[in-house]
Amino acid sequence: MRGLVYTRYELLRAFRNRRFFFFSIGFPLLFYFVIASPNRGVTNFDRSGISLPLYYMVGLTSFGTMVAMISTGTRIASERQIGWTRQLRITPLSTRAYFRAKVLAAYMMSGLTIVLLGLAGSSLGVSLPAGHWLAMVGLILIALLPFAALGIMLGHLINVDSIGPATGGGASLLAFLGGTWFPLGSHGFLFELGRLLPSYWLVQAAHTGLTGHGWPLRGWIVIAVWSAVLVAGAFYAFRRDTKRV
Amino acid sequence: MQRPGTSSAVSSNRRYAGRVASTYPTVDGEEIRLDGLSKSFRSPEGPVHAVRDIDVAIARGETVGLLGPNGAGKSTTIDMLLGLQPPDSGGVSLFGRTPRQAVDAGLVGAMLQTGALIQYLSVRELLAMMASIYPAPLGIDEVLEQTGLEAISGRRTQKLSGGETQRVRFALAIVSDPDLLVLDEPTVAMDVESRHEFWNSMRAFAARGKTVVFATHYLEEADQNADRVVLMAHGRIVADGPPTEIKGRVGSRTIRATLPDAAPGELSTLPGVASADRHGESVLLSCADSDQAIRALLERFPAARDIEITGAGLEDAFLALTADPDSDAPDAAVAL
Numbered sequence: 001m002r003g004l005v006y007t008r009y010e011l012l013r014a015f016r017n018r019r020f021f022f023f024s025i026g027f028p029l030l031f032y033f034v035i036a037s038p039n040r041g042v043t044n045f046d047r048s049g050i051s052l053p054l055y056y057m058v059g060l061t062s063f064g065t066m067v068a069m070i071s072t073g074t075r076i077a078s079e080r081q082i083g084w085t086r087q088l089r090i091t092p093l094s095t096r097a098y099f100r101a102k103v104l105a106a107y108m109m110s111g112l113t114i115v116l117l118g119l120a121g122s123s124l125g126v127s128l129p130a131g132h133w134l135a136m137v138g139l140i141l142i143a144l145l146p147f148a149a150l151g152i153m154l155g156h157l158i159n160v161d162s163i164g165p166a167t168g169g170g171a172s173l174l175a176f177l178g179g180t181w182f183p184l185g186s187h188g189f190l191f192e193l194g195r196l197l198p199s200y201w202l203v204q205a206a207h208t209g210l211t212g213h214g215w216p217l218r219g220w221i222v223i224a225v226w227s228a229v230l231v232a233g234a235f236y237a238f239r240r241d242t243k244r245v
Numbered sequence: 246m247q248r249p250g251t252s253s254a255v256s257s258n259r260r261y262a263g264r265v266a267s268t269y270p271t272v273d274g275e276e277i278r279l280d281g282l283s284k285s286f287r288s289p290e291g292p293v294h295a296v297r298d299i300d301v302a303i304a305r306g307e308t309v310g311l312l313g314p315n316g317a318g319k320s321t322t323i324d325m326l327l328g329l330q331p332p333d334s335g336g337v338s339l340f341g342r343t344p345r346q347a348v349d350a351g352l353v354g355a356m357l358q359t360g361a362l363i364q365y366l367s368v369r370e371l372l373a374m375m376a377s378i379y380p381a382p383l384g385i386d387e388v389l390e391q392t393g394l395e396a397i398s399g400r401r402t403q404k405l406s407g408g409e410t411q412r413v414r415f416a417l418a419i420v421s422d423p424d425l426l427v428l429d430e431p432t433v434a435m436d437v438e439s440r441h442e443f444w445n446s447m448r449a450f451a452a453r454g455k456t457v458v459f460a461t462h463y464l465e466e467a468d469q470n471a472d473r474v475v476l477m478a479h480g481r482i483v484a485d486g487p488p489t490e491i492k493g494r495v496g497s498r499t500i501r502a503t504l505p506d507a508a509p510g511e512l513s514t515l516p517g518v519a520s521a522d523r524h525g526e527s528v529l530l531s532c533a534d535s536d537q538a539i540r541a542l543l544e545r546f547p548a549a550r551d552i553e554i555t556g557a558g559l560e561d562a563f564l565a566l567t568a569d570p571d572s573d574a575p576d577a578a579v580a581l
Contacts, residue, residue: 005377009370016365083360087417090327090357092349093378242329 006093010101011108014075024071025113028064032056032120040124048183050210054128057121058136058206059180061114065140066175066202068109069147070167072102076155077163080241085156089242095235103148110144132212139205139215143223146198149230156237174199198226277303277326277425277456281335284321295321297480298335303458303473305424308451310471310488311460318480319460320358323429326458327355339425347425351379354423356414358430358460362402368413369398372420379421392416392446407434415443419450426450428459432466444470476566483566491566498535498556500542502549504528515541527551 014020035056042052079085088098114137128136151167158166175181177190178199184191194200201219208214215223284296296318303309311319324330326337328344339347347353362371369385376382389395392412397405405413411434418426428447432440447470451457461467467474468488476484476491484491505526512521512528517537522529532538535554542549 006374009366009374009377012370013363013365079363082363083357084363086329086357087355087360089329090348090353090355091375091378091421092351092380097378 006097007101007104010105014105014108017075020071020075021109024068024109025064025116028060028067028113029116029120032060032117036121036124046183051126053121053124054126054210057117057124057126058210059203061117061140062143062178062199062202062206063171063175063180064113064117065110065144066147066199067167067171068113069106069144070151070154070171072106072148072151073153073155073158073167074163076102076152077158077160080156081160085241095238098238099152099234102152106148106151107141107144110141114140128210129212132208132210135212135214136206136208139208140202143198143202143205146223146226146230147202149227149234153230153234153237156234156241178203196222198223276305276340277301277458278338279322279326279335280338282322282325282332282337283334284318284325284330284332294480296325296332299477299480299482301475301482301485303456305456306451306454308448308457308470308472309459310467310474311458311477312462312464312467312474313460313477314462317477319462319477320429322477323355323357323427323458323460327353327427351381351421352424353427354418354421354425355427356411356418356429356431358433360414362405362410362413364403365401367399367401368394368405368416371402371413372416375417376420381422382420383422385420388416388420391419391449393442408436408439411435411439412443412446415446424456426455426457428457430460430462432461432463440466478566498532498554500530500532500535500538501551501553501555502528502530502542503551504546504549506548507546512542515545517541 036053039052044050045052045055048055076085118133150170154163154166154170174197177194178197178201179194180199180203184194184200195218201215201223204215204219279299279301282296282299283294285292285294287293299318299322301309311322313319321330325332326339326344328337328348337344340352342350342352344353366374369389372385372388376385376388386395389398392415394409394412394416397409402410402413411431415428415431418428426447431447432443435443444466447457447459459466459471472487474484474486474488474491475482503526507528509521509523509528512518512530515521515530515538517532517534517539518541519531519533521531530538530542539552539554
């Protein structure tokens with residue numbers, strides 16, 4: 001199949017980008033050990049009923065995968081900058097095939113992040129039933145879809161000199177409001193706002209690993225709506241992005 | 246899909262017979278047409294009319310040089326030709342299709358003016374990646390050979406020199422085996438030798454019955470590599486024909502002579518003379534017909550001495566045509 005050859009090389013490119021690899025995957029790992037290693041004895045973090053190594057394993061898994069997805073935008077912005085996106089415009093590559101390659105490359109990074117943080121968690125004594133692992137990974141992969149689209153959309157809207165702050169700041173804000181670092185509790189403004197964001201449900205997907213429970217209906221709806229809006233936005237941003245940068 | 250080669254026998258004389266685009270011979274609609282194409286941009290100083298109502302028709306197998314100074318509208322024209330920018334008015338037809346349809350069918354290959362290569366792939370891998378998008382690409386080895394890239398096929402794209410990068414970009418433009426090859430100022434980053442090799446590769450590709458349109462502001466390149474030159478200035482076409490005809494348009498030769506006593510006004514009325522200038526004791530006659538002019542000159546001014554007759558380069562034609570504000574008028578365009 002023609003599209004698969006193209007996707008294979010896109011994955012190869014992402015894999016060979018060592019600096020990106022290091023910051024995208026190494027950074028959450030480093031962060032995890034710095035926070036969780038000295039606190040491995042904290043068994044009830046912030047009255048959540050969960051040990052700190054486990055809380056931060058899932059927290060950093062959601063953050064690391066989210067960053068991996070959004071940072072597709074950084075690579076797209078630099079491809080636009082060098083005129084590569086315009087070069088692709090004068091090929092028969094379909095929008096769908098282009099998106100598929102970008103999204104799969106981002107998912108590859110996210111998959112590696114999940115695996116490495118899982119291993120890091122295990123090394124600090126985290127252990128979960130296999131069923132919980134599977135449910136967690138499955139829900140995380142679904143919850144990442146809006147972020148994949150967000151990365152593509154930002155990459156086609158924002159120029160290379162401002163994409164760093166845009167994706168970094170955006171990811172940090174979404175992570176904060178989604179309750180990645182501290183539990184949002186069960187009432188109040190931040191809780192109500194958080195529940196409308198895909199990052200909250202990404203964190204909840206990761207927390208599934210803790211509880212074994214899936215999302216309530218609201219989680220599915222929020223992720224579906226954000227996915228639809230951002231995928232449409234990504235298509236729009238890509239289609240109109242034909243100018244010389 | 247009909248491949249090229251069948252229609253490249255269009256007589257090269259007949260191609261230039263018409264003044265207006267629509268009189269070019271059409272081969273079952275299989276050609277390239279720009280009809281009444283216009284494009285403006287907004288700018289703080291008001292609208293910029295980048296391209297103003299141009300008509301061009303190109304037959305299969307032609308190699309056309311789009312020549313003009315910076316800001317003449319070449320790149321905007323090429324963007325519209327490729328469907329990268331929609332025209333404000335007018336239309337583009339590539340082999341009877343819209344640009345998008347032609348691109349989707351793999352009929353078009355292009356090397357845009359600006360562009361680097363994506364990183365983390367070797368030259369061969371990048372070519373294979375892009376070839377995989379097309380319905381009937383050339384073999385990778387064949388493309389590497391044609392573009393002289395065999396020796397560096399295993400090198401990562403970020404380790405290439407400027408000239409090598411341009412060659413890879415040319416390879417990417419032909420990997421689909423396109424019927425139409427579009428090159429926007431392809432030799433900008435190249436040294437003299439790379440340029441020479443590049444044009445050899447281009448001519449070898451064109452010789453397979455391909456249609457080539459290239460933009461350049463190097464007059465020499467258009468002169469040597471195009472069999473037709475479309476000269477643009479201020480968004481308009483100011484001349485369209487073989488390089489030799491463009492030279493003829495402004496006086497094909499120049500006569501220089503030492504002649505202290507003659508008034509320029511008198512000289513310019515000599516038969517065969519288009520215009521006359523005086524520089525100190527010498528006079529400079531731009532001639533439409535230098536044979537006639539030299540006979541008349543010697544008959545009227547037997548004292549003329551140190552006579553030189555030189556052929557005007559495309560450079561002179563270029564300057565004369567693009568600087569002349571009158572040639573901006575639509576009616577003056579393409580009066581060949």
